């Protein structure tokens with residue numbers, strides 16, 4: 508099934524970094540496959556890694572310019588921006604997730620969910636960032652094999 512058919516994003520619907528780029532450290536993953544008039548992500552990136560042909564176009568990512576800093580995550584009104592670090596540890600990947608519900612605490616164990624909301628296992632909360640009037644960002648560690656599957660948590 509594609510996003511067009513069931514509204515659920517798959518890895519085939521989005522721009523994915525190369526294996527080599529994943530292996531070089533944290534990198535942005537933008538899950539925004541629908542053309543809508545929106546572009547805060549473009550101005551949010553201090554490294555000019557995100558561009559757009561026009562305000563109705565899909566964001567284009569230059570993964571070589573992206574440092575994985577995460578500055579763009581809380582600027583996206585669609586909660587469509589994540590950062591994935593498959594180099595976090597031997598067995599785990601770190602995923603930074605935009606989160607607007609009651610935030611967990613660093614050290615908590617939460618449920619890791621995929622894009623359909625299906626349970627994929629446990630995740631450890633590594634860090635939580637919440638600035639006034641901004642979307643929270645929860646960093647979680649999950650099994651490395653789940654790096655491109657887990658996109659939400661349940662506390």
Ligand code: SF4
Pocket residue numbers: 534535551552553554555556557572573574575576577578579580590
């Ligand atoms: S993670 Fe940082 S460098 Fe990468 S696109 Fe977002 S703001 Fe730019």
Ligand code: SF4
Pocket residue numbers: 537538539545546547548549566582583584585586587588
């Ligand atoms: S800010 Fe978010 S929703 Fe808007 S175009 Fe960029 S990625 Fe898509």
